[in-house]
Amino acid sequence: xxxxxxxxxxxxxxxxxxxxxxxxxxxxxxxxxxxxxxxxxxxxxxxxxxxxxxxxxxxxxxxxxxxxxxxxxxxxxxxxxxxxxxxxxxxxxxxxxxxxxxxxxxxxxxxxxxxxxxxxxxxxxxxxxxxxxxxxxxxxxxxxxxxxxxxxxxxxxxxxxxxxxxxxxxxxxxxxxxxxxxxxxxxxxxxxxxxxxxxxxxxxxxxxxxxxxxxxxxxxxxxxxxxxxxxxxxxxxxxxxxxxxxxxxxxxxxxxxxxxxxxxxxxxxxxxxxxxxxxxxxxxxxxxxxxxxxxxxxxxxxxxxxxxxxxxxxxxxxxxxxxxxx
Amino acid sequence: xxxxxxxxxxxxxxxxxxxxxxxxxxxxxxxxxxxxxxxxxxxxxxxxxxxxxxxxxxxxxxxxxxxxxxxxxxxxxxxxxxxxxxxxxxxxxxxxxxxxxxxxxxxxxxxxxxxxxxxxxxxxxxxxxxxxxxxxxxxxxxxxxxxxxxxxxxxxxxxxxxxxxxxxxxxxxxxxxxxxxxxxxxxxxxxxxxxxxxxxxxxxxxxxxxxxxxxxxxxxxxxxxxxxxxxxxxxxxxxxxxxxxxxxxxxxxxxxxxxxxxxxxxxxxxxxxxxxxxxxxxxxxxxxxxxxxxxxxxxxxxxxxxxxxxxxxxxxxxxxxxxxxxxxxxxxxxxxxxxxxxxxxxxxxxxxxxxxxxxxxxxxxxxxxxxxxxxxxxxxxxxxxxxxxxxxxxxxxxxxxxxxxxxxxxxxxxxxxxxxxxxxxxxxxxxxxxxxxxxxxxxxxxxxxxxxxxxxxxxxxxxxxxxxxxxxxxxxxxxxxxxxxxxxxxxxxxxxxxxx
Amino acid sequence: xxxxxxxxxxxxxxxxxxxxxxxxxxxxxxxxxxxxxxxxxxxxxxxxxxxxxxxxxxxxxxxxxxxxxxxxxxxxxxxxxxxxxxxxxxxxxxxxxxxxxxxxxxxxxxxxxxxxxxxxxxxxxxxxxxxxxxxxxxxxxxxxxxxx
Numbered sequence: 015x016x017x018x019x020x021x022x023x024x025x026x027x028x029x030x031x032x033x034x035x036x037x038x039x040x041x042x043x044x045x046x047x048x049x050x051x052x053x054x055x056x057x058x059x060x061x062x063x064x065x066x067x068x069x070x071x072x073x074x075x076x077x078x079x080x081x082x083x084x085x086x087x088x089x090x091x092x093x094x095x096x097x098x099x100x101x102x103x104x105x106x107x108x109x110x111x112x113x114x115x116x117x118x119x120x121x122x123x124x125x126x127x128x129x130x131x132x133x134x135x136x137x138x139x140x141x142x143x144x145x146x147x148x149x150x151x152x153x154x155x156x157x158x159x160x161x162x163x164x165x166x167x168x169x170x171x172x173x174x175x176x177x178x179x180x181x182x183x184x185x186x187x188x189x190x191x192x193x194x195x196x197x198x199x200x201x202x203x204x205x206x207x208x209x210x211x212x213x214x215x216x217x218x219x220x221x222x223x224x225x226x227x228x229x230x231x232x233x234x235x236x237x238x239x240x241x242x243x244x245x246x247x248x249x250x251x252x253x254x255x256x257x258x259x260x261x262x263x264x265x266x267x268x269x270x271x272x273x274x275x276x277x278x279x280x281x282x283x284x285x286x287x288x289x290x291x292x293x294x295x296x297x298x299x300x301x302x303x304x305x306x307x308x309x310x311x312x313x314x315x316x317x318x319x320x321x322x323x324x325x326x327x328x329x330x331x332x333x334x335x336x337x338x339x340x
Numbered sequence: 341x342x343x344x345x346x347x348x349x350x351x352x353x354x355x356x357x358x359x360x361x362x363x364x365x366x367x368x369x370x371x372x373x374x375x376x377x378x379x380x381x382x383x384x385x386x387x388x389x390x391x392x393x394x395x396x397x398x399x400x401x402x403x404x405x406x407x408x409x410x411x412x413x414x415x416x417x418x419x420x421x422x423x424x425x426x427x428x429x430x431x432x433x434x435x436x437x438x439x440x441x442x443x444x445x446x447x448x449x450x451x452x453x454x455x456x457x458x459x460x461x462x463x464x465x466x467x468x469x470x471x472x473x474x475x476x477x478x479x480x481x482x483x484x485x486x487x488x489x490x491x492x493x494x495x496x497x498x499x500x501x502x503x504x505x506x507x508x509x510x511x512x513x514x515x516x517x518x519x520x521x522x523x524x525x526x527x528x529x530x531x532x533x534x535x536x537x538x539x540x541x542x543x544x545x546x547x548x549x550x551x552x553x554x555x556x557x558x559x560x561x562x563x564x565x566x567x568x569x570x571x572x573x574x575x576x577x578x579x580x581x582x583x584x585x586x587x588x589x590x591x592x593x594x595x596x597x598x599x600x601x602x603x604x605x606x607x608x609x610x611x612x613x614x615x616x617x618x619x620x621x622x623x624x625x626x627x628x629x630x631x632x633x634x635x636x637x638x639x640x641x642x643x644x645x646x647x648x649x650x651x652x653x654x655x656x657x658x659x660x661x662x663x664x665x666x667x668x669x670x671x672x673x674x675x676x677x678x679x680x681x682x683x684x685x686x687x688x689x690x691x692x693x694x695x696x697x698x699x700x701x702x703x704x705x706x707x708x709x710x711x712x713x714x715x716x717x718x719x720x721x722x723x724x725x726x727x728x729x730x731x732x733x734x735x736x737x738x739x740x741x742x743x744x745x746x747x748x749x750x751x752x753x754x755x756x757x758x759x760x761x762x763x764x765x766x767x768x769x770x771x772x773x774x775x776x777x778x779x780x781x782x783x784x785x786x787x788x789x790x791x792x793x794x795x796x797x798x799x800x801x802x803x804x805x806x807x808x809x810x811x812x813x814x815x816x817x818x819x820x821x822x823x824x825x826x827x828x829x830x831x832x833x834x835x836x837x838x839x840x
Numbered sequence: 841x842x843x844x845x846x847x848x849x850x851x852x853x854x855x856x857x858x859x860x861x862x863x864x865x866x867x868x869x870x871x872x873x874x875x876x877x878x879x880x881x882x883x884x885x886x887x888x889x890x891x892x893x894x895x896x897x898x899x900x901x902x903x904x905x906x907x908x909x910x911x912x913x914x915x916x917x918x919x920x921x922x923x924x925x926x927x928x929x930x931x932x933x934x935x936x937x938x939x940x941x942x943x944x945x946x947x948x949x950x951x952x953x954x955x956x957x958x959x960x961x962x963x964x965x966x967x968x969x970x971x972x973x974x975x976x977x978x979x980x981x982x983x984x985x986x987x988x
Contacts, residue, residue: 062674069390087541178529201527210663214480229682304680511854511892518885525878560919564912729950733943740926745979753927757920768909769850787881799874
């Protein structure tokens with residue numbers, strides 16, 4: 015195994031892909047390694063998705079694409095770094111529903127960037143719905159049961175999520191308003207501990223992202239009662255949607271590729287094309303399917319419009335949830 | 341018996357050339373990054389993640405597990421040699437380990453850390469193999485109220501870590517809890533005590549506090565008293581354990597292994613209690629407890645064994661429930677999911693070679709650690725013979741780069757400066773850092789479990805007494821508080837009488 | 841009455857931090873025991889800390905004597921300053937410049953240093969850090985100054 019001896023290649027994987035430094039900058043993009051900022055700590059689903067993208071882009075562009083984790087402040091710290099970076103295509107961000115839809119409303123004027131205008135939105139990578147899961151021994155079989163039981167308890171039903179202000183939490187808020195029930199939100203530090211509490215029966219239900227819940231649902235350690243996609247999810251055809259059960263709720267979480275505002279059109283076009291090709295390979299499709307995600311299929315214009323619509327639709331939900339960062 | 345057939349299957353997987361090579365490589369990389377202050381296994385594993393895409397799932401997880409326990413071990417090396425703890429468990433190792441190094445017994449401290457860890461790793465691996473699926477119910481039987489009581493017990497006994505006044509130590513624990521409050525409130529998302537600084541919104545980093553209060557403050561103190569550091573550099577005795585040291589270590593290692601194995605199973609933060617739980621126990625039951633604080637080998641042997649045992653048994657919730665106990669394990673789950681494998685109850689049947697291969701490779705990995713580290717001990721000890729005027733700038737640089745690389749942010753370096761100053765102030769006032777760090781780590785978990793328990797009980801505090809686990813833990817906590825305070829009060833009284 | 845100045849100062853320090861904490865905590869809602877607000881735990885923590893600080897302070901009035909130690913201002917300032925220099929220079933000035941400046945400032949803290957030794961140490965650390973952090977660990981940081 016000669017690869018083991020030279021550990022730079024081993025560590026950075028793609029770091030040696032290019033050796034000759036380019037003298038020309040603007041004309042010959044990409045020049046040198048590209049930073050892909052992930053505004054979360056290593057190990058989360060955004061980080062995993064980013065590493066898949068970085069690996070694929072590096073092969074296609076022929077330069078190293080290095081993931082840089084800049085966690086903090088609801089994913090706004092890392093996004094700010096990219097908003098402030100030069101629009102030369104060397105610095106990109108794994109934008110997502112937290113950094114570009116929810117946190118700007120949650121953190122208010124302490125977020126200095128505009129989620130739409132401070133960025134060039136390049137390509138949607140993965141979208142995935144939320145899924146509501148209950149303990150398999152629970153008497154809750156569908157949303158109607160859930161509403162009925164919630165009305166009999168003081169303080170309503172205990173509902174777990176991966177954290178205050180997450181899209182999963184906000185889905186709980188929207189649902190409770192729509193169904194006219196009380197609920198006691200039980201936030202956890204991440205999806206893992208919340209899932210433990212549902213499996214152990216300490217909390218009756220949880221609203222989770224499909225990627226982190228998929229394996230538990232498949233293994234039967236929890237039961238899925240509702241999916242927040244518009245149609246039934248192909249990987250889970252048995253799980254009915256909210257709409258089917260009479261609640262007009264669709265909520266999709268997403269990870270995407272964005273860069274600083276004013277990125278030259280040829281760079282955007284190339285990055286969009288390569289990313290789309292990358293997520294269309296059977297290998298990526300299979301990996302995304304394991305994560306419970308759907309590869310994105312939007313043009314850059316559609317994606318920019320999508321971000322704007324997300325910002326507009328989440329702001330009132332954040333306000334009514336009572337979650338705040340101030 | 342099934343167990344032996346399974347272990348045989350596991351060994352045949354773990355001992356294949358590929359897997360043994362990657363176990364060795366993982367253990368080596370883990371040790372190397374564990375030695376570097378600040379650079380943790382999380383960053384390294386995420387860096388290596390793309391490389392694992394091309395490996396078989398078994399090989400990938402074996403290498404990542406090797407990094408994990410290699411890093412656990414490497415961290416104790418810098419704690420013993422340089423008073424630089426990179427994580428919670430290493431804070432405990434500094435207490436006696438660094439004192440031993442100053443007495444010229446750095447080699448012995450490193451040797452017992454390696455041997456104790458290996459022994460604990462062997463026992464707890466057998467435990468995981470024999471009863472992993474059964475122990476799952478232990479992990480699930482702990483509710484928020486029980487975790488709260490466990491954390492409270494941990495905070496109370498952490499005052500024992502102090503060599504001086506108990507009241508001052510409890511004061512430092514509480515101050516640590518207060519520092520842990522800085523950042524975003526988990527329940528409401530509100531910012532607390534962040535002064536509008538975005539870098540503080542995720543809380544104060546543990547490494548910045550630990551490096552500042554221990555490493556940086558120690559450098560200033562060493563520069564201030566040139567006579568004391570000559571002790572450090574000039575007197576390095578034999579590397580091997582004396583017969584007496586070996587005999588003294590046996591019981592602490594056994595007790596540490598037991599404590600660590602039990603606490604490691606709990607995914608809600610149990611493993612972080614293992615090392616100092618063992619230290620606390622040794623400082624109470626050891627025949628040599630009067631030597632604690634001056635470099636007692638029991639204070640290294642027990643906690644190191646406990647820490648490693650906990651690192652092994654914390655795989656139980658991961659393998660049987662698919663629940664990661666910490667950030668490193670979350671990454672391992674990610675690596676497996678990318679390979680199309682979901683860890684969980686069905687993994688034992690669906691992927692027996694992966695499951696048993698991993699368990700066998702834990703033991704193989706521990707053996708590798710021993711093979712890598714025992715010969716290195718001589719080299720590490722030689723490091724102490726480098727004149728201190730060359731050593732301390734190097735420590736400063738390594739700390740600074742390590743702290744910076746945590747979040748790629750210089751703010752953490754400034755934070756380290758602030759805690760260096762605070763650590764110096766504390767040592768001038770005989771306020772001790774270890775209780776503060778324990779409070780800092782356990783405080784946020786305790787608040788989280790307290791609020792969740794109260795939320796679920798609809799505000800009824802009786803839940804802490806109604807649940808048998810919680811009630812038992814609270815009883816032990818009350819008892820511990822009494823036994824700590826009574827001797828102190830009695831001593832005061834005697835002193836007062838003698839004076840009068 | 842034998843005053844333990846260290847304990848009195850420790851108690852005062854704990855009380856001062858607790859008072860500051862309680863003052864800052866006024867911004868946070870306390871909530872109820874059932875649904876504790878963000879201010880509940882800080883309130884309990886700081887009151888406990890204040891109580892403990894008071895005990896330490898009062899006991900310090902009697903369990904002395906223990907004077908305050910002198911501070912090594914020169915070493916303290918130089919070491920902390922050297923780390924600040926590192927933080928200031930790293931992102932714009934690059935790793936090599938930051939190492940040189942940090943070691944330069946820190947070495948003033950030990951009077952036995954000689955210029956040649958410091959220079960050798962700087963070069964050695966540059967090489968070592970390049971190897972460990974850049975080549976092996978691939979940390980994202982500039983090597984050379986970027987402000988030209």
